Amino acid sequence: MRYPAFVVNDIKTLNHSSARVAYIYDGGDNNFRPLEKNDFLLPQDAFGRLRTSSPLTLFDSTHRYADNGLWNTATGGTGSVTFNANQGLVDLTISTGSGSYVYRETKRVFGYQPGKSLLSMNTFTMSPAQNNLVQRIGYFGSGNGIFVEQSGSSLSIVKRTSISGSPIDVKAPQSQWSEDKLNGSGYSQYNLNTTKSQIFWTDMEWLGAGTMRAGFVINGELITAHSFHHANEIEGTYMTTASLPLRYEIFNVGNIASSGTLKQICSTVISEGGYELRGTQQAVQIPITTPRTFTNTGIYYPMISLKLKESRLDAMAILTALSMLGKGSVNYSWRVLANGESSGGTWVSAGNDSSVQYSIDSTGISGGRILAAGFLNSSNQTSPSLDILKEALFKFQLERNTFTNTPYELSLAVACDTTAQAGFFASMDWEEVSR
Numbered sequence: 001m002r003y004p005a006f007v008v009n010d011i012k013t014l015n016h017s018s019a020r021v022a023y024i025y026d027g028g029d030n031n032f033r034p035l036e037k038n039d040f041l042l043p044q045d046a047f048g049r050l051r052t053s054s055p056l057t058l059f060d061s062t063h064r065y066a067d068n069g070l071w072n073t074a075t076g077g078t079g080s081v082t083f084n085a086n087q088g089l090v091d092l093t094i095s096t097g098s099g100s101y102v103y104r105e106t107k108r109v110f111g112y113q114p115g116k117s118l119l120s121m122n123t124f125t126m127s128p129a130q131n132n133l134v135q136r137i138g139y140f141g142s143g144n145g146i147f148v149e150q151s152g153s154s155l156s157i158v159k160r161t162s163i164s165g166s167p168i169d170v171k172a173p174q175s176q177w178s179e180d181k182l183n184g185s186g187y188s189q190y191n192l193n194t195t196k197s198q199i200f201w202t203d204m205e206w207l208g209a210g211t212m213r214a215g216f217v218i219n220g221e222l223i224t225a226h227s228f229h230h231a232n233e234i235e236g237t238y239m240t241t242a243s244l245p246l247r248y249e250i251f252n253v254g255n256i257a258s259s260g261t262l263k264q265i266c267s268t269v270i271s272e273g274g275y276e277l278r279g280t281q282q283a284v285q286i287p288i289t290t291p292r293t294f295t296n297t298g299i300y301y302p303m304i305s306l307k308l309k310e311s312r313l314d315a316m317a318i319l320t321a322l323s324m325l326g327k328g329s330v331n332y333s334w335r336v337l338a339n340g341e342s343s344g345g346t347w348v349s350a351g352n353d354s355s356v357q358y359s360i361d362s363t364g365i366s367g368g369r370i371l372a373a374g375f376l377n378s379s380n381q382t383s384p385s386l387d388i389l390k391e392a393l394f395k396f397q398l399e400r401n402t403f404t405n406t407p408y409e410l411s412l413a414v415a416c417d418t419t420a421q422a423g424f425f426a427s428m429d430w431e432e433v434s435r
Contacts, residue, residue, distance in 0.1 A: 041406045047386060056134040056275045058110045058394055059246070063089050069369075074103040074403035077252075082373070090264040092250050098132070101251030102262075103169065105141065107399035107408065110269040111316045112206050112242035116274040118201045126194040127260035131154050135262050136249040139202050139269070140215075141314065142402065143167050144239040146202045146212050146228075147247070150194055157214045157226045161239045170228075172409060177226040182216065188223050192216065197265065203272075206242035209234065243316055243434060245402075277318070277393070279433040282350055284358045291327060291361075291423035292414075300335060300413040302342045302362040303426045308355055308398050308407040312434070314354030317409060319396035321429035328421025331377045332414055339408045341374070342369025355432055357396070365413050371395060398430075 061070050067083045067090050075081065077100030082091045094100035112118045120139040127135060131152050138147025143162040148155070149171070156171040172178070180186030192198070199217035204210060215225040230238040246269065250262040284304060286292055292303055303324075308315055319336075326332045345362030399408040416422045 005341075028297070031135075045258050052418065054274060055270040055272050057268060057270055059106065059108075059267070059269040061106075061246075063265075070106060071104045072107055072401045072403055074101075076101045079251075084357050086262075088265075089265070092248060092262045092264055093259060094252060094261075095252055095259050096251050096252075098254050098257050101249070102402065103251075104248040104264060104404060106245040106247070106267075107395075107396050107401065108141075109137045109141070109243045109245050109314050109316060110277070110375040111271075112204070113275055113291060114207050116275070117203050117205060118242065119201065119270045119272055120356045121199055121201045121267070121270075122247060122248070123197060123199050123265035125197045125263040125265070126150055127250065127262055128195050130256045130258070130260065132252050132254035133256050133260050134249070134251055135260075136247070136255060137200055137262075138247065139244055140247050141245050144241055145244045145247070146204070146214055146294065148194075148200050155192075159212060159228050159238070163237060163240060165284060170434065172226050172228075179213075179215070179226060182223070182225055188221065190218050190223070197263075204242055205345075206239070212238075241314065241434075243314065274363075274407065277320070277431050277433065279431040280315070280353075281320070281429065281431050282354060282356065282361065283321075283427060284350065285427035286360055286425050288425065294414075294419045294422045294424075296419055297419055298415055300333075300346070300365060300415045301359070302340075302365040303412045303424060304412050304428045305342045305345070305359045305362055305365075305409045305411040306356055306398060306428060306430060307347075307358075307409045308400055309349070309357055310405055310407060312355035313400040313402055313405065313407060314434070316433035317356050317398045317399075317430050318393050318433065319430050320393070321427075322412060323427045324412075324414075325423075325425040326376055326378050326416075328378055328425035329418075330422045331375065331417045332422075332424065333375050333410060333416075334373065334414045335370050336372040336396075337368030337409075337411045337413055338366065338371050338396075340365050340411050340413070342409060342411060347407070355434055356430065358428075362411075364413055366412075368411065383387035 017358050057193055077097055078095040079100050079102040080093050084091050092102040123135050124137050129150055135150045136147045139145050140147045147158050149158050155174045159170045161168055180188050182190050182192035184191045202214045204212045209231045212228040212266045214222050215223045246267050247263050314334050342362035343364045345359040347359050350356045400412055412426055414424055
């Protein structure tokens with residue numbers, strides 16, 4: 001039985017021949033017991049500060065009407081991904097054959113900011129444990145991160161690090177969890193059952209040498225299961241980076257007795273205490289002497305496109321400003337497109353220290369998701385610009401697919417109603433958070 005909340009008047013002292021022992025009334029047990037350190041712990045972030053600051057949500061994911069398009073998927077063998085409309089989640093299912101797998105990872109990483117706690121939460125329901133069946137959920141990628149893992153009958157919280165040059169998993173089995181083993185013996189007295197829906201959380205004070213914590217939320221309580229401490233213990237950093245994606249995995253390392261399904265429910269990443277962009281500001285523009293022209297009316301042509309370099313897919317670059325100017329007695333329609341595909345142009349590095357490449361001479365574009373749109377004409381007295389709210393900045397972050405090593409484009413596309421006098425200028429500003 002877990003201990004309920006107590007008031008100060010419940011604390012008394014018990015005289016003993018060797019000491020005075022503080023004790024407390026346990027209303028659930030109708031008895032007195034020794035006072036424990038967790039009875040009066042207030043919720044704290046990774047830096048030990050009370051969780052009273054305003055959090056800024058960097059990402060959230062739900063699946064109300066469909067698989068929401070925020071995740072990349074890799075499957076192998078007969079692995080499959082199915083939207084479960086009745087439950088509002090996504091089923092990741094593998095077959096019994098060896099080598100069957102489903103991996104799901106967010107299309108972007110989330111920027112840890114030094115000195116601010118980064119909190120992630122993922123909800124899931126695991127398939128029952130089987131020999132050769134592995135399931136993982138957490139804040140991690142192929143090289144670094146933290147996650148909960150069910151491998152066969154063994155449940156662990158795992159730190160992944162690539163500081164040696166290749167990924168190494170440091171596993172803490174449930175029997176070695178440092179805070180609450182969640183087997184009925186810990187301060188919460190809960191027994192964790194991963195075949196029931198769980199809320200797995202992690203937070204970190206990275207700074208290269210801080211603490212990583214992980215646990216579960218049960219009945220509204222944020223329970224810390226295990227902590228990885230590093231300050232005063234290591235040389236260098238404990239991970240290559242703390243700017244990472246969210247990820248779900250289910251796979252076989254051999255034949256299993258029956259098919260397995262991991263239920264992916266909801267996810268969020270939160271910067272506790274707000275978030276301020278402190279990266280390197282960059283920009284690209286169409287030359288003033290060579291405006292972009294249009295071959296046909298009503299067709300959207302790419303003016304400027306940005307994407308990450310293939311060698312830096314875990315970098316963070318965010319569109320922060322957009323300016324446009326049209327020539328002639330022409331009406332223009334513009335769109336900002338995410339994940340479209342431009343063609344016919346040349347990609348140019350934004351600099352040796354930059355993680356971004358751009359194109360200002362592409363001749364066509366297809367597909368993509370519209371993030372913003374509008375109209376302008378040459379009678380505008382000022383150059384129209386796109387205002388991006390602080391809360392919406394991360395929706396304009398450059399995305400990628402690490403399963404296929406593909407950076408996704410972010411493009412400004414424009415159409416006109418007449419080509420005779422048409423000419424268009426534009427500029428894009430972005431901030432590179434990863435340095």
